[in-house]
Amino acid sequence: MYEHNGEKFFVIDSHMHYWNAAPDNWVAGAEQYAKGWIECFHAYMGLGPPQTHWPLEKFQKYSEDDLMHDLFEVGHVDKAIFQPTYLLEWYKEGFNTTERNATMGERHPGRFRYNTRWDPRDGDEGLRTLEHNVQRYGSTGCKLYTAEWNAGSRGWKLTDPAAYNYLQACQDLGIKNIHVHKGPTIWPLDKDAFDVSDVDHAATDFPGLNFIVEHVGLPRIEDFCFMAVQEPNVYAGLAVVVGGLMHARPRFFAKVMGELLFWLGEDKLLFGSDYAIWEPRWQIEGFVDWEMPDTEEFSDYPRLTAAGKKKILGLNAARLYDIDVPAEYRLEAQPVAGA
Amino acid sequence: MTAQAPSGTAGPSVPDGGPGMDCVAGRTAVLNALSQVRDPELDEPITALGFVASVAVSQAGHADVRLRLPTYFCAPNFAFLMVADAYDAVTGVAGVHGALVVLEDHFAGEAINSAVAARAGFAQAFAGEARGELDQLRADFLRKAVMAGTDLVCRPLLAAGMQPDALASMTLGEVPPSRGLERLRQRRAELGLPAGDLAPLIVDPATGAAVTPEALPLHLRKARTTRVSVQSNTGICRGMLRHRYTDPGIGEEDSA
Numbered sequence: 001m002y003e004h005n006g007e008k009f010f011v012i013d014s015h016m017h018y019w020n021a022a023p024d025n026w027v028a029g030a031e032q033y034a035k036g037w038i039e040c041f042h043a044y045m046g047l048g049p050p051q052t053h054w055p056l057e058k059f060q061k062y063s064e065d066d067l068m069h070d071l072f073e074v075g076h077v078d079k080a081i082f083q084p085t086y087l088l089e090w091y092k093e094g095f096n097t098t099e100r101n102a103t104m105g106e107r108h109p110g111r112f113r114y115n116t117r118w119d120p121r122d123g124d125e126g127l128r129t130l131e132h133n134v135q136r137y138g139s140t141g142c143k144l145y146t147a148e149w150n151a152g153s154r155g156w157k158l159t160d161p162a163a164y165n166y167l168q169a170c171q172d173l174g175i176k177n178i179h180v181h182k183g184p185t186i187w188p189l190d191k192d193a194f195d196v197s198d199v200d201h202a203a204t205d206f207p208g209l210n211f212i213v214e215h216v217g218l219p220r221i222e223d224f225c226f227m228a229v230q231e232p233n234v235y236a237g238l239a240v241v242v243g244g245l246m247h248a249r250p251r252f253f254a255k256v257m258g259e260l261l262f263w264l265g266e267d268k269l270l271f272g273s274d275y276a277i278w279e280p281r282w283q284i285e286g287f288v289d290w291e292m293p294d295t296e297e298f299s300d301y302p303r304l305t306a307a308g309k310k311k312i313l314g315l316n317a318a319r320l321y322d323i324d325v326p327a328e329y330r331l332e333a334q335p336v337a338g339a
Numbered sequence: 340m341t342a343q344a345p346s347g348t349a350g351p352s353v354p355d356g357g358p359g360m361d362c363v364a365g366r367t368a369v370l371n372a373l374s375q376v377r378d379p380e381l382d383e384p385i386t387a388l389g390f391v392a393s394v395a396v397s398q399a400g401h402a403d404v405r406l407r408l409p410t411y412f413c414a415p416n417f418a419f420l421m422v423a424d425a426y427d428a429v430t431g432v433a434g435v436h437g438a439l440v441v442l443e444d445h446f447a448g449e450a451i452n453s454a455v456a457a458r459a460g461f462a463q464a465f466a467g468e469a470r471g472e473l474d475q476l477r478a479d480f481l482r483k484a485v486m487a488g489t490d491l492v493c494r495p496l497l498a499a500g501m502q503p504d505a506l507a508s509m510t511l512g513e514v515p516p517s518r519g520l521e522r523l524r525q526r527r528a529e530l531g532l533p534a535g536d537l538a539p540l541i542v543d544p545a546t547g548a549a550v551t552p553e554a555l556p557l558h559l560r561k562a563r564t565t566r567v568s569v570q571s572n573t574g575i576c577r578g579m580l581r582h583r584y585t586d587p588g589i590g591e592e593d594s595a
C-alpha cells in the first residue's frame with residue numbers, strides 16, 4: 001500500500017516476472033537469441049531513472065530477496081501477479097515458467113497470483129498442461145506471447161483455430177483473464193506482427209473472458225484504442241507505458257495517458273511494473289504525483305483524479321482477479337478526492 | 340522527407356579509407372541518398388533516427404553501408420524494407436558501381452543481408468515463413484503516416500481558431516506552406532491519393548475521399564491518436580538505440 005497526501009492506494013502489480021536469463025540457462029545453439037532477448041529487456045530498463053538501473057549481470061538473474069525487497073519492502077506493492085513467458089527454444093528451463101514463479105511465490109503466502117500460459121501449437125498435450133496448472137496453481141489468468149518461436153514456427157494469432165480451442169478451454173476451466181503480449185514475429189512474417197485485430201475477434205467471440213492487452217498494444221496504441229473502445233471486455237496493461245515513458249518521455253507519457261483515458265477510461269487501465277525491467281517504487285510514486293500538464297497541448301484530454309489513480313494502481317485488477325481490498329482502501333471508504 | 344541530408348550534422352570528420360576527394364564527395368552523395376530512406380513504421384529518415392552506423396565509398400565507387408537498429412529483435416519485415424530501400428538508394432547514386440549494405444546485430448540479419456545482396460524479395464528471404472512481399476505492409480504504414488500528418492497540419496489551424504467545419508471544406512492549396520504540409524502531400528502522393536492544390540485537406544487514407552463534416556471530429560481524434568502513437572514509438576526506439584549504441588549514427592538528429 002502507498003499513502004500520499006492523505007490518500008491510500010492499494011497496489012496490485014498486475015505484470016511482473018521472476019526470470020533466469022543467465023548464461024547457465026541458455027540453450028546450446030540458441031545462445032544468440034537468449035542473449036539478444038535479455039539485452040533487449042535491459043535496454044528497456046535504460047528508459048527508467050538512472051539510479052534504478054542494474055548491471056546486466058544482476059538483470060540476467062536476480063534473487064528472490066531482490067524481488068521481495070523491490071516489490072514489497074520498498075515498492076509499495078500489496079499483491080503481485082506473475083506473468084510467465086516460456087521461450088523454451090532459447091532458455092533451458094524457460095525464461096520464467098509457471099512452476100518457477102510458484103516455487104518461489106509459495107514461500108510467501110498471500111503475496112502472489114500465478115498466471116499460467118499456453119501455446120496453441122502445443123496441441124492436446126498443452127491443453128492437459130493448462131488444466132494441470134489451473135488445478136495445481138489456482139491460475140485464473142493466462143499470459144500469451146504471440147511471437148514465441150516453436151518448432152520452426154515464429155508465432156501465432158488469437159484467431160488461429162487451435163487458439164480458439166484453448167480459449168474455450170480457458171472459459172471452461174474458470175480462467176477469467178487473458179493477458180496478450182504481442183511481439184515482432186508471427187506467421188506469416190509479411191504481416192504486421194503487432195496488429196491487434198485478432199484480439200478484437202477473440203474478445204467478441206469469448207465474452208466471458210477479459211482481454212488485457214499488455215503495453216497497451218505498443219507499438220500500435222492507435223489500433224489498440226480504436227479496437228478497445230468497441231469491446232467491453234478489453235483492458236489495457238500499462239506495463240511499458242509508465243516504465244518506458246513516464247521518466248524518459250514525460251510529454252508523450254502524458255499524451256498516451258490522455259489517449260487511453262479518452263478511448264478506454266480509467267476503469268479499463270491496469271498498472272503493471274514489468275519487474276524486473278523496472279522497479280515498481282519509482283513508477284508508483286511518480287504515477288501518484290503525476291498530473292496531466294495544464295497547457296493547451298493537453299487541454300482536450302481527460303484529467304485523472306486520485307480516485308482514478310486508485311483504480312489504475314489496484315482496484316481495477318482487484319475486480320478482475322477477485323482480490324479482496326481492505327475497506328480503508330476502497331473508493332467508498334474515503335472522501336472523494338479532488339485532482 | 341523533402342529535407343536535404345542534414346549535411347551540417349552529418350559530417351563525420353574522418354572519411355574512411357581513401358584520402359581522395361572522390362571518396363568524400365561519393366560518401367556525401369551516398370549519405371544524401373540514405374537520408375531519403377525512411378523507417379516505414381516511424382516515418383522518419385534512417386539517418387535522422389541514428390540507424391546508419393557507417394558509410395564508406397572506395398575510389399572504385401564501391402559503397403559500404405552498415406545499418407543498426409534499436410534492438411536485436413526489431414520486426415524483420417520493417418528491417419528488410421529499410422535494408423532493401425537503402426540498397427536501392429545507394430546503388431542509384433551516380434558513380435556508385437557496387438554496394439554492400441549490411442544490417443548488423445539483428446537476429447534475422449543474415450537472411451536479410453544475403454537476400455538484399457542477391458536482389459531477392461522478402462518471400463525468398465524467409466521462404467516458408469512469408470506469403471508475399473511487403474507492399475501491403477508499406478501501404479498500411481503510409482496510411483498511418485497520412486493520419487499522423489493530418490493531425491500535424493490541422494492542429495495549428497484549430498488552435499488558431501478555425502472551426503472543424505471549415506477544415507472539412509478546405510483544400511491543400513489553402514493551407515499555409517509548412518514542412519508538415521509538404522510531407523503530408525508526399526505521403527498522399529506515394530499512396531496514389533490526391534495531393535494537388537485543389538485536393539481536399541482531409542481525406543480518408545483508405546479511399547482518398549473527402550471526410551464529411553459529420554465524420555470529421557472522430558477522424559481528427561483518430562489522427563491525433565495515430566500521431567501520438569508514432570511519436571511515442573519513436574521516443575522508445577531512440578531511447579533503446581542510445582542504450583545499445585552510445586555513439587551517434589551518421590546523420591543522426593536529435594528528436595523534437
